[in-house]
Amino acid sequence: SQQGEEDPQALSIQEGENATMNCSYKTSINNLQWYRQNSGRGLVHLILIRSNEREKHSGRLRVTLDTSKKSSSLLITASRAADTASYFCATYGSARQLTFGSGTQLTVLP
Amino acid sequence: DVKVTQSSRYLVKRTGEKVFLECVQDMDHENMFWYRQDPGLGLRLIYFSYDVKMKEKGDIPEGYSVSREKKERFSLILESASTNQTSMYLCASSSEWKTQYFGPGTRLLVL
Numbered sequence: 357s358q359q360g361e362e363d364p365q366a367l368s369i370q371e372g373e374n375a376t377m378n379c380s381y382k383t384s385i386n387n388l389q390w391y392r393q394n395s396g397r398g399l400v401h402l403i404l405i406r407s408n409e410r411e412k413h414s415g416r417l418r419v420t421l422d423t424s425k426k427s428s429s430l431l432i433t434a435s436r437a438a439d440t441a442s443y444f445c446a447t448y449g450s451a452r453q454l455t456f457g458s459g460t461q462l463t464v465l466p
Numbered sequence: 467d468v469k470v471t472q473s474s475r476y477l478v479k480r481t482g483e484k485v486f487l488e489c490v491q492d493m494d495h496e497n498m499f500w501y502r503q504d505p506g507l508g509l510r511l512i513y514f515s516y517d518v519k520m521k522e523k524g525d526i527p528e529g530y531s532v533s534r535e536k537k538e539r540f541s542l543i544l545e546s547a548s549t550n551q552t553s554m555y556l557c558a559s560s561s562e563w564k565t566q567y568f569g570p571g572t573r574l575l576v577l
Binding site: 387389391396397398399400401404444446452453454455456457458459 | 508511556558564566567568573
């Protein structure tokens with residue numbers, strides 16, 4: 357069953373702009389993670405935010421978590437063509453497994 | 467550097483064939499996972515294992531089985547492949563319940 361749902365499904369921006377993707381989930385979580393997938397490849401972990409954290413940064417990435425709204429956002433600043441990929445949120449809850457959303461396809465135009 | 471490898475990048479099989487997909491990790495992780503990924507459906511968990519010889523069903527185990535005889539190796543078996551099992555299969559491993567490390571994926575086509 358899908359826990360996280362990303363919004364928008366697709367996003368197209370110009371190089372240098374910021375990209376924001378949102379994720380909503382349904383049940384309580386231990387942590388929330390964001391992954392990136394380049395076309396036809398495996399997923400790569402980007403960042404993990406715990407349920408007691410509200411914001412986390414890693415390089416050009418900024419993740420926020422609002423557990424009261426059961427939502428998270430991923431912001432990529434100063435985007436580059438190489439950021440073109442699908443981005444997935446995934447949640448760890450009481451079940452010992454990650455549950456992935458359906459992803460946001462980001463296209464960064466040069 | 468962490469590494470998860472999958473036995474094949476592309477595989478073509480016929481309906482009814484028995485298919486083995488193998489995954490090997492070199493990080494001494496306890497947990498290993500098999501997912502399938504289909505357009506519009508995201509990643510769906512088929513089976514996972516948290517120890518040698520242990521396995522648990524994920525969200526869509528029907529038509530699949532798994533084997534974990536050694537800690538580093540987790541195999542996904544399609545007993546009798548069907549066309550609706552055409553998909554991208556992704557293996558992952560993790561330590562405790564944290565970040566998962568993914569293999570490159572196997573794109574399976576069942577004719």
